[in-house]
Amino acid sequence: MKDVRHGALRRGGGPGRLAALLLALVAVVGLTGGAAPAAPPTHREPSRPVVRVPDDPMDAVARMQPGWNLGNTLDAFPDESSWGNGQTTKATFDKIAAQGFRSVRMPVTWADHQSTTAPYTVDPAFMARVEQLVDWALADGLYVVLNVHHDSWRWVEKITSDHDRVLARFESTWSQISAAFRDAPRTLVFEGINEPRFADATDARKISYLNELQTAFHSVVRSSGGGNARRMLSLTTPDGGGGPVHLANLYASITGLKDRQLIAQVHFYSWYPFSVNVAGGILYDAVAQKHLDDHFATLHRTFVARGIPLYLGEYGLLAYPDHFHPARVERGEALKYFEHVGHRARTYGITTALWDPFAYLDRDTLQWRDPALFAVIKSSWTTRSGTASFDKVFVPKSAPVTAASLTLHLNGTFFRGLWQGGTRLMAGRDYTVSGDRLTLTAKALTRLAGDRAYGVNATLQARFTSGLPWNIDIVTNDVPTVSDATGTTGAFAVPTRYRGNDLATMHATYADGGTAGPTDWTPFQEFNKAFSPDYPNGAITLTPEFLTSLRDGEPATLVFHFYSGATATYRVTRSGSAVTGTAA
Numbered sequence: 001m002k003d004v005r006h007g008a009l010r011r012g013g014g015p016g017r018l019a020a021l022l023l024a025l026v027a028v029v030g031l032t033g034g035a036a037p038a039a040p041p042t043h044r045e046p047s048r049p050v051v052r053v054p055d056d057p058m059d060a061v062a063r064m065q066p067g068w069n070l071g072n073t074l075d076a077f078p079d080e081s082s083w084g085n086g087q088t089t090k091a092t093f094d095k096i097a098a099q100g101f102r103s104v105r106m107p108v109t110w111a112d113h114q115s116t117t118a119p120y121t122v123d124p125a126f127m128a129r130v131e132q133l134v135d136w137a138l139a140d141g142l143y144v145v146l147n148v149h150h151d152s153w154r155w156v157e158k159i160t161s162d163h164d165r166v167l168a169r170f171e172s173t174w175s176q177i178s179a180a181f182r183d184a185p186r187t188l189v190f191e192g193i194n195e196p197r198f199a200d201a202t203d204a205r206k207i208s209y210l211n212e213l214q215t216a217f218h219s220v221v222r223s224s225g226g227g228n229a230r231r232m233l234s235l236t237t238p239d240g241g242g243g244p245v246h247l248a249n250l251y252a253s254i255t256g257l258k259d260r261q262l263i264a265q266v267h268f269y270s271w272y273p274f275s276v277n278v279a280g281g282i283l284y285d286a287v288a289q290k291h292l293d294d295h296f297a298t299l300h301r302t303f304v305a306r307g308i309p310l311y312l313g314e315y316g317l318l319a320y321p322d323h324f325h326p327a328r329v330e331r332g333e334a335l336k337y338f339e340h341v342g343h344r345a346r347t348y349g350i351t352t353a354l355w356d357p358f359a360y361l362d363r364d365t366l367q368w369r370d371p372a373l374f375a376v377i378k379s380s381w382t383t384r385s386g387t388a389s390f391d392k393v394f395v396p397k398s399a400p401v402t403a404a405s406l407t408l409h410l411n412g413t414f415f416r417g418l419w420q421g422g423t424r425l426m427a428g429r430d431y432t433v434s435g436d437r438l439t440l441t442a443k444a445l446t447r448l449a450g451d452r453a454y455g456v457n458a459t460l461q462a463r464f465t466s467g468l469p470w471n472i473d474i475v476t477n478d479v480p481t482v483s484d485a486t487g488t489t490g491a492f493a494v495p496t497r498y499r500g501n502d503l504a505t506m507h508a509t510y511a512d513g514g515t516a517g518p519t520d521w522t523p524f525q526e527f528n529k530a531f532s533p534d535y536p537n538g539a540i541t542l543t544p545e546f547l548t549s550l551r552d553g554e555p556a557t558l559v560f561h562f563y564s565g566a567t568a569t570y571r572v573t574r575s576g577s578a579v580t581g582t583a584a
Contacts, residue, residue, distance in 0.1 A: 071358070084358060106145065110122060118168065120172040152193050170216060182226035263311050279524050310348075385467025388462060404440050429441065479566045503562055508559075547574055558570045
């Protein structure tokens, strides 16, 4: 996972990377060498429970399920607290273990705590801090996956132009890590490098460089002796991706090393358009589901079915949850995705680790920021839950109330009924079910909508024979309206009466059919990058990035799409730095 900190919930990979920002930050905070402190602080190593690790890595990695990432912590730079998570305490691992997790992936960026010249000494104080966190996690009976993280793009990628120096530094780094943890139990796993990348290299050269690095990693760790002689080691693909060529190479690399204690690792963040809400990917639809099904099946076929454990070292969505900006991904659609991940991981024998930079567990309070979301994730570890085609039923305010239907996604369960709080709705009177079609009657919707104020009027629960219930909001809405406005490329907002609607996406084109906006490969622009809803102030913000990308003097037609199915059309024109907008 690349740099993801408070206020910038983004990740490297695919369109829209924050490469320029990250490189600028590296220039400011990069360590330029120097002697390391002579005397590291010490800590009392906590007593560890006796955890029997199966000799067969397939069984051992299965026992690591489920996993959690201590993101934006030791991987942050210039130091542990720089990205908003403060100083980690043992209570963090106590919480994670108590919540049912069995493993913690501990990303570490070594660059700011290491000399940039030979012998590339790691600051003993920092090494001691890493050891302390590892010991705390092990003391809670957790497996730990320790790695070399953002170093992958901060200096390792320069192996293409500074081969010998980078390889020597990489080997030195792992030599020092191996020495520090030589006597750690086998519940500590080493991961050679996170999402490796190689500057200006072809795919063939990327594979060559990665094979060289991972062979060096394996050799250095194994030759260090002690517990490292049989420690499980995790190898990966360029960028942690799942392309067939790279998966085939990873399989060949692992089998070529003739070492049973090796793990294959890749990362997964769903179908890209859905993960960030771009190109019309507003729903967890059949396309997004097939993307996951096909990918997990390929991982199983390539590794698990052939006796190599597969560790999904990071998974989640690239832009959800985001507690600092309007939600890009509709909540119910996100819940379907997480339910599906858990199901397919169990189907295919894949161990998963939730990427958590700060989005799930509040590191200050050690409470889940969204308990209902975590409940879905936790439930998916052991069982399926039923869902539906959407989590809202819209009741137009300006029209008579009529019956409305949703499609039930039973996921192997049986439908038990509908509840409002502790009251069970009556089948036949309040709703009917025909096959997988759930229909709420006009009479029930009239009662549930009440005074028909815009927004959520009531929430129902569809309950099933297993798993968690599915919430259904009854929403009063009408067609949203937009109004004329003026502004500049630095600040422009479309006055909007939402009238009970939530914004889903924006389609932007010119009269000649060309795409308008910074994402030029699709007219459906990226949520929060080109546009963003401002519900409290009744507006839709068009971002400076979107406005400055417009053709000068040429009107662009914007169609705002809402989850209710309603649309609103708007025309915007940039003249220099001045912007005018008119409702169509």
